Amino acid sequence: MDLISHLAGGFAEIADPLVLLFVLIGAIVGMVFGAAPGLTATSAIVLFLPVTYAMGPTTSMALLLGIYCSGYFAGSIPAILLNTPGAPGSAATALDGYTLAMQGHGDRAIITAIVSSFVGGLFSLTLLALIAPSLARVALSFTSVEYFTFALVGIVCVAGISRGSMVKGLAAAFIGILASTVGLDPVSGVGRFLFGQPNLMGGIPTTAALIGLFAVAQMLLLSTKRRDDAEVLPAQETTPVSVVIGDLVRNKWLTLKSAAIGALIGILPGTGPSIASWVSYSDALRTAKPGDKYGKGEVKGVIACEVSNNAVTGGALVPLLTLGIPGDPVTAVLIGALMIQGFETGPFFIPQNTELFYAILLLLLVSNILMLVIGISGRKLAAKILQIPHGIMVPCILVVAGAGAFSIASNPFYLKLVIIFGLLGYLMVRFKFPTAPAVLGIVLGPILEQNLRNALTANQMDPTIFFTRPISLVTLMFMCLLLWAWLKPTKQKKGKATDAEMSG
Amino acid sequence: MKYLDILKGAAVAAAVTVAGLAPALAQDYPTGPVTIVVPFGQGGATDQLARMFAPALEERLGQPIVIVNQPGAGGAVGLANLAVSRPDGYTFGVGSDSTLAARPIMDSSGYTSESFDTVARMVSIPSGIAVAADSPYETLDDLVQAIRGGENLTWSGSGIGSGPHLAMAVFLAQNDLEATYVNSNSGQEAMVKLLSGEVDFFSGGGSNYPPMIGDDGSSDIRVLALAAEERWQYLPDVPTHTEEGYPYLRSQWFGLVAPAGIPQEAIDAMSAAVQETLEDPAFQDRLDQFYFNPAYLGPQEMAAAIEEEAAAFRPILEEAGLAAD
Numbered sequence: 001m002d003l004i005s006h007l008a009g010g011f012a013e014i015a016d017p018l019v020l021l022f023v024l025i026g027a028i029v030g031m032v033f034g035a036a037p038g039l040t041a042t043s044a045i046v047l048f049l050p051v052t053y054a055m056g057p058t059t060s061m062a063l064l065l066g067i068y069c070s071g072y073f074a075g076s077i078p079a080i081l082l083n084t085p086g087a088p089g090s091a092a093t094a095l096d097g098y099t100l101a102m103q104g105h106g107d108r109a110i111i112t113a114i115v116s117s118f119v120g121g122l123f124s125l126t127l128l129a130l131i132a133p134s135l136a137r138v139a140l141s142f143t144s145v146e147y148f149t150f151a152l153v154g155i156v157c158v159a160g161i162s163r164g165s166m167v168k169g170l171a172a173a174f175i176g177i178l179a180s181t182v183g184l185d186p187v188s189g190v191g192r193f194l195f196g197q198p199n200l201m202g203g204i205p206t207t208a209a210l211i212g213l214f215a216v217a218q219m220l221l222l223s224t225k226r227r228d229d230a231e232v233l234p235a236q237e238t239t240p241v242s243v244v245i246g247d248l249v250r251n252k253w254l255t256l257k258s259a260a261i262g263a264l265i266g267i268l269p270g271t272g273p274s275i276a277s278w279v280s281y282s283d284a285l286r287t288a289k290p291g292d293k294y295g296k297g298e299v300k301g302v303i304a305c306e307v308s309n310n311a312v313t314g315g316a317l318v319p320l321l322t323l324g325i326p327g328d329p330v331t332a333v334l335i336g337a338l339m340i341q342g343f344e345t346g347p348f349f350i351p352q353n354t355e356l357f358y359a360i361l362l363l364l365l366v367s368n369i370l371m372l373v374i375g376i377s378g379r380k381l382a383a384k385i386l387q388i389p390h391g392i393m394v395p396c397i398l399v400v401a402g403a404g405a406f407s408i409a410s411n412p413f414y415l416k417l418v419i420i421f422g423l424l425g426y427l428m429v430r431f432k433f434p435t436a437p438a439v440l441g442i443v444l445g446p447i448l449e450q451n452l453r454n455a456l457t458a459n460q461m462d463p464t465i466f467f468t469r470p471i472s473l474v475t476l477m478f479m480c481l482l483l484w485a486w487l488k489p490t491k492q493k494k495g496k497a498t499d500a501e502m503s504g
Numbered sequence: 505m506k507y508l509d510i511l512k513g514a515a516v517a518a519a520v521t522v523a524g525l526a527p528a529l530a531q532d533y534p535t536g537p538v539t540i541v542v543p544f545g546q547g548g549a550t551d552q553l554a555r556m557f558a559p560a561l562e563e564r565l566g567q568p569i570v571i572v573n574q575p576g577a578g579g580a581v582g583l584a585n586l587a588v589s590r591p592d593g594y595t596f597g598v599g600s601d602s603t604l605a606a607r608p609i610m611d612s613s614g615y616t617s618e619s620f621d622t623v624a625r626m627v628s629i630p631s632g633i634a635v636a637a638d639s640p641y642e643t644l645d646d647l648v649q650a651i652r653g654g655e656n657l658t659w660s661g662s663g664i665g666s667g668p669h670l671a672m673a674v675f676l677a678q679n680d681l682e683a684t685y686v687n688s689n690s691g692q693e694a695m696v697k698l699l700s701g702e703v704d705f706f707s708g709g710g711s712n713y714p715p716m717i718g719d720d721g722s723s724d725i726r727v728l729a730l731a732a733e734e735r736w737q738y739l740p741d742v743p744t745h746t747e748e749g750y751p752y753l754r755s756q757w758f759g760l761v762a763p764a765g766i767p768q769e770a771i772d773a774m775s776a777a778v779q780e781t782l783e784d785p786a787f788q789d790r791l792d793q794f795y796f797n798p799a800y801l802g803p804q805e806m807a808a809a810i811e812e813e814a815a816a817f818r819p820i821l822e823e824a825g826l827a828a829d
Binding site for chain 2: 140141142143144183184186187188189190191198199201202203205339340342344346347348352409410411450453454457458460
């Protein structure tokens with residue numbers, strides 16, 4: 001009953017041609033950025049954030065959520081056609097998708113990716129609608145103790161993102177945490193690492209670090225790279241959408257399971273689509289039936305990855321809107337976008353801005369539908385983005401990045417920060433350190449530090465408080481479980497890496 | 505409307521560059537656009553206040569007012585950059601009790617109390633103290649007696665060195681009370697801590713409270729007292745500290761400052777424009793929206809008020825190890 005009136009209120013918010021126009025623009029921008037290798041949904045949102053300063057909250061969310069949904073999907077187009085994931089979250093899709101394309105079934109793989117993304121998006125949206133309002137109420141009973149353990153799980157998850165080298169992932173996260181200690185000490189108010197520069201008092205803004213680490217670093221990398229010609233694919237046969245829907249219906253359990261994995265991983269602070277798609281892909285492998293040809297062109301492989309990486313979207317908004325803790329790098333930017341509009345994310349967000357919350361839900365729905373429509377009708381065109389010469393793309397993006405950096409706080413100082421972080425990001429990518437954990441380190445670092453110190457201050461410096469509060473205890477046990485799950489297989493593969501990982 | 509503002513801003517920025525090249529200040533100040541630096545992000549109370557003032561000041565000064573948001577470190581970054589900007593009378597900034605009276609005493613602030621010329625105090629909000637609705641403390645006296653009785657209570661406010669933090673710290677020190685401060689990044693975060701039971705009481709400007717109280721008077725919090733001379737118009741049921749037997753006056757306020765050494769005529773013109781704006785009854789209605797009280801003080805009075813507050817804050821900051829040597 002209440003729900004219906006709220007939904008009606010939400011409808012009223014978004015039933016504005018301008019709002020709908022911006023969802024559409026967002027969906028197209030997301031598609032372009034997602035499809036272009038090196039540009040991700042995250043960089044698109046960062047670059048378009050300054051555009052939203054002058055908009056109302058609903059319009060601004062419309063643009064950003066439009067980018068968010070279709071950007072997460074579009075990375076799979078180059079993954080399938082070029083074996084070059086447009087975004088890290090689509091890396092797993094390339095395994096089966098590209099093989100399908102080589103067999104002439106590229107179109108089928110792309111449509112599967114689109115429809116799977118849509119299903120995943122819808123699933124997580126429903127979850128967000130159902131649990132966020134009640135979780136917000138529960139969240140009001142959380143103290144620094146709980147926030148600290150949540151952020152700790154986040155950092156552990158960050159390490160998990162970086163499959164292959166957990167040590168490098170952790171190292172990147174610590175680089176981020178180190179950067180987050182710059183500025184006025186959040187508990188005592190004393191300046192740290194200021195180097196006599198008053199502009200550093202406010203710390204390093206996440207947005208400046210993001211622009212540097214993602215956009216600038218990637219552009220530097222592109223400008224040093226010679227253009228690879230795409231391998232010649234056989235002529236692709238067109239596949240009707242109905243066939244793909246049949247595939248999904250046949251594999252309904254796989255679809256549902258992948259959606260649940262994606263949404264849950266989205267809810268965990270610090271994790272994103274990359275880990276979601278790998279986890280559900282490996283789970284699909286684990287439960288493979290005889291006759292499945294995973295890795296050799298199996299549609300189910302595409303389904304598992306794509307359902308779960310888009311199911312992250314709704315899930316990641318849960319901790320953002322209820323606790324004010326971002327679920328992935330994109331939602332970290334959304335905090336900033338909402339703050340500029342005068343909204344503080346946290347337990348009060350949903351009760352005080354119910355209309356906006358439901359508008360966000362509906363916008364997600366609209367974005368998902370647009371993603372489906374634009375994706376299916378424009379999939380051939382999207383592949384063309386891959387052919388934009390670097391000589392044009394790199395300078396354009398850098399100019400936009402510079403303007404974005406300045407507009408964070410009308411402070412020219414932040415341009416310098418962006419250049420520094422761009423160089424840092426370039427070095428990190430060159431030496432195969434993932435950059436996403438660094439950004440999450442910057443976001444989660446202060447949450448960890450402040451809540452640890454606050455929890456201890458408020459409890460007479462008694463560390464047992466983390467084990468005596470039930471939610472905190474359960475969270476810590478969950479973290480141990482995650483660590484065990486992640487460290488165990490690595491141990492079996494190569495024993496000598498174990499020591500470094502245990503100490504990390 | 506907003507898009508127009510941006511276009512206007514761009515045009516004005518270009519005009520400022522040109523104006524900067526023009527020879528010394530003419531007698532009929534102002535001859536060009538005036539910039540007001542808001543050291544907080546868009547959308548916050550300080551920003552809204554500046555944006556409310558801008559059209560009224562434009563009307564009185566006859567020149568466009570450009571708002572520049574430069575957030576960071578609770579207002580200190582924007583003011584540090586203001587301190588080193590050109591004192592030509594065309595750049596002002598919004599300061600507050602904490603950024604002008606406390607921050608200069610503290611370590612690594614990037615400016616001192618001599619960095620600015622005071623122009624006009626604009627508005628104030630009385631400091632208040634609140635507990636959760638299910639708290640055993642019904643009055644300010646209950647709370648004070650509990651602390652005196654040896655109970656170890658915790659409290660929070662919006663950030664160390666912020667107005668609400670200092671207001672409560674000074675009150676506790678004046679009454680020889682000790683309680684544990686748990687830090688928050690904003691008033692809202694501190695409010696969450698109060699409601700979750702993590703802290704026992706909350707210190708914050710009066711504007712924190714009315715939105716928490718329903719139309720029927722029900723609320724999750726109980727405001728114990730406000731540190732004002734008389735009862736506050738927006739919360740007439742809440743007693744003052746004095747009524748409760750603990751005389752104490754403290755408010756969070758905002759005022760205009762400029763880099764030290766600006767022409768006297770610029771100070772006078774701007775200060776007069778602020779005063780006239782605040783006296784306008786239509787403008788007072790708009791202040792109601794944000795629960796601000798008009799609190800004009802002229803340049804000298806404002807400087808005196810800052811000095812007085814700095815004297816109250818200094819021992820607190822020294823004890824907390826925050827004062828510069």
